[in-house]
Amino acid sequence: MLTGDTRFIRLYERYYHSILAYCRRRTAPDRAEDAAADTFLTAWRRIDDLVADDDVLPWLYGVAYRVLAHQWRSVSRRKRLRAKLESLGVDPGSEPGEVVVARWESRQVMDALTRLNDTDREILRLAAWEGLSYTEIAEALEIGVEAVRQRFYQARKNATREYNRLERSRRESPAAQKGGVW
Amino acid sequence: MITEERFWALLVESNPFPEADSHEVDAFDITAHLTALDERSSQTDRKALHRQPTTKEVRRSKAAVKWPAAALVVAVAGVAILLTSRAPSVVQTMDSPLEVATMFIDAQNRHDGATMTSLTAADAELTGLLVEDPADFDLLADWERAVGWEVQVEECIDLDPVADGSARVFCTFDAESKWNRALGFGPIRDSSIRFVINEGKIHNISHNLGSGIADIQNEFQLWLNNAHPGAAVGMFREEDRRNPDFGIPRPLLTPETIRLFEQYTDEYVAYLTTTPES
Numbered sequence: 300m301l302t303g304d305t306r307f308i309r310l311y312e313r314y315y316h317s318i319l320a321y322c323r324r325r326t327a328p329d330r331a332e333d334a335a336a337d338t339f340l341t342a343w344r345r346i347d348d349l350v351a352d353d354d355v356l357p358w359l360y361g362v363a364y365r366v367l368a369h370q371w372r373s374v375s376r377r378k379r380l381r382a383k384l385e386s387l388g389v390d391p392g393s394e395p396g397e398v399v400v401a402r403w404e405s406r407q408v409m410d411a412l413t414r415l416n417d418t419d420r421e422i423l424r425l426a427a428w429e430g431l432s433y434t435e436i437a438e439a440l441e442i443g444v445e446a447v448r449q450r451f452y453q454a455r456k457n458a459t460r461e462y463n464r465l466e467r468s469r470r471e472s473p474a475a476q477k478g479g480v481w
Numbered sequence: 482m483i484t485e486e487r488f489w490a491l492l493v494e495s496n497p498f499p500e501a502d503s504h505e506v507d508a509f510d511i512t513a514h515l516t517a518l519d520e521r522s523s524q525t526d527r528k529a530l531h532r533q534p535t536t537k538e539v540r541r542s543k544a545a546v547k548w549p550a551a552a553l554v555v556a557v558a559g560v561a562i563l564l565t566s567r568a569p570s571v572v573q574t575m576d577s578p579l580e581v582a583t584m585f586i587d588a589q590n591r592h593d594g595a596t597m598t599s600l601t602a603a604d605a606e607l608t609g610l611l612v613e614d615p616a617d618f619d620l621l622a623d624w625e626r627a628v629g630w631e632v633q634v635e636e637c638i639d640l641d642p643v644a645d646g647s648a649r650v651f652c653t654f655d656a657e658s659k660w661n662r663a664l665g666f667g668p669i670r671d672s673s674i675r676f677v678i679n680e681g682k683i684h685n686i687s688h689n690l691g692s693g694i695a696d697i698q699n700e701f702q703l704w705l706n707n708a709h710p711g712a713a714v715g716m717f718r719e720e721d722r723r724n725p726d727f728g729i730p731r732p733l734l735t736p737e738t739i740r741l742f743e744q745y746t747d748e749y750v751a752y753l754t755t756t757p758e759s
Contacts, residue, residue: 323498336640337651337675337689344636344653345671369609369689405495408488427489428496459488466483 307346311339314356317429321363324428330370338363357431361439364421407469411461419454422447578648578678579639585676585683586634586652592626594619601683609688611734620734627743629659633668647679656690659746661697663753669693695729704749716741 318338322331341362342349349355412420418440425431425439433451437444483491576584581600588596597618605615612621624630633655640649652675655668669691677685705713716738717730732742 320498324496333675337673340638340651341653341671341673366689369687404491405497408491408495411488412492423492427492428499455485455489458492459483459485462488462491463482 304346306352307339307343310342310346310349310352310355310359313352314359315339317356318359318363321360321429322367324424325367326370330367334363334366334370337366341366357435357438360425360429360431360435361441364439368417407462407465408458410465411458414461415454415458418442419450419457422451423454423458426451576681577639578650578676579637581678581681581683582637582650582652582676583634586632586654586674589622589625590632592622594622597622601686605683606685607688608686609690610686611731617734620736620739623736623739624732624734624742627739628746629657629662631657633657645679647677647684650676650678652676656694658697659750660701661693663750664697664700666693666697669697698729701746701749704752705745708748708752709745712741712745 315335319331319335322334322338325331326334338359342355342359349358412423415423421440422436425436431439433444433447436451437447440447585597585600588594588600595618598615601615601618603615607613607615610621611624612618635653635655637650637652640651651673653671653673655670656672657668661667661669670693671691673689675685675687675689676683702713702717705716716733718733719730732738
């Protein structure tokens, strides 16, 4: 029988890469490391209640998801402040460490995702980037498997529609018509 | 126009961090972490971790996070120089980060907003709390008194300092209020609060309540909407209602709304705890 600490170490060694990667896909590197650390501290505290090691990753994703959701509030406030400064003609400097997406198609995919609600967006990302099954997504987000299945198809449909809407706007923009670089 | 299948392929390709296994994680110092855990195993009774610590009893442990050993040595040396170069009276009055964090939580449980403010830098960043400015801690304290908010600390951990020398303290806790006690619900579990502390002052607080708060607040709001139609509009943040990311609208704290929260909470508790006459 493993002690809690021994088990924690094993979980940590096995899953830290995955959790840090999950966080880095969703936030800036410095915030990602904090979020990953907070996620494992929660796991440490709950170690006696956790399911088998092979099944614990979706739960860890769920903890990381909630940790990042709370980070979002301060980010949102900072963005409002930046917008205010910009409206006053003050250069607020660069926002450190937002997730950088190079290709315009990828940026447009991200923009389309932001138009979904939080849960639908996370369902798509967990499936596309973490490769989770419906059952694992349901466990991470603490909702039913059938709800995940239905929301996945609806979310993908809505995100595609938003992508196409953005694409039309882009093509009709004056910059695009002049052949400018977007 | 693209199809859903093409969108899906683009989404998969858009993964901003695709190589999880190749990521360098040496920043997270597992060796130090294992050492800390060994010390914990040999020196502490694991069950003792689950009782509420007092200021003096808070456990001092290190869950080493992203701090190379060399930098740690430099930091320790820097602290030693700092300590030896300062006047003794200053050294003696400087509370440790764990003590500062615990004093803050103790003050919160006493509903002592003035002490909470005095422990916090004026420009501190607050995340996940009902106020965004440390100067408003008196409002938070008054609201928490009104709804009988009480925090039971489970454990506080002193993390290794970050590059600028700030200490980080992570505490896990359960929380209760008059709302969940009257409902017969247990405490809100899986909650945590993280402090960034520098030179005895709190510079950042990140507060993360367990998911049970949503059910408990929703029950109160359902009752409020029935008992006092329209009252909730002024008592909760309208911007949260329009933003699905918040999950539940946060209470809006003003002297007037706090008075209403107190009045309606007392009515709500009476409603829940009074046995109807047969």
